[in-house]
Amino acid sequence: MKNISKSKKYALAFLTMFSFMGSLMAQDGEAGITAASEAISGYFDSVSTLILAIGAIVGLIGAIRVYVAWNSGDRDVNRMIMGWFGACIFLVVVGLVLQAFFSI
Secondary structure, three states: OOOOOOHHHHHHHHHHHHHHHHHHHHHOOHHHHHHHHHHHHHHHHHHHHHHHHHHHHHHHHHHHHHHHHHOOOOOOOHHHHHHHHHHHHHHHHHHHHHHOOOOO
């Protein structure tokens, strides 16, 4: 080991320590996923209600914007209607998908 430079010795020592620490820090991933799923299912109903309330507010704002555009004679009213309607549908579908994903 005399002809190995000092920087190579440090790199070798670092890699050896890093490889041992990786095996020491490995933990059960299934337990973490189960804990996260239980934590999410605990407050899912309140978050779902909050998402629906936000969707209602977004829907009202969208309806007002579409009404103003319609009265001003804007030609892209149909595109605006589809955009705002799609955003509201997206919020509802996200709640359903999350509910099915976490089996709540």
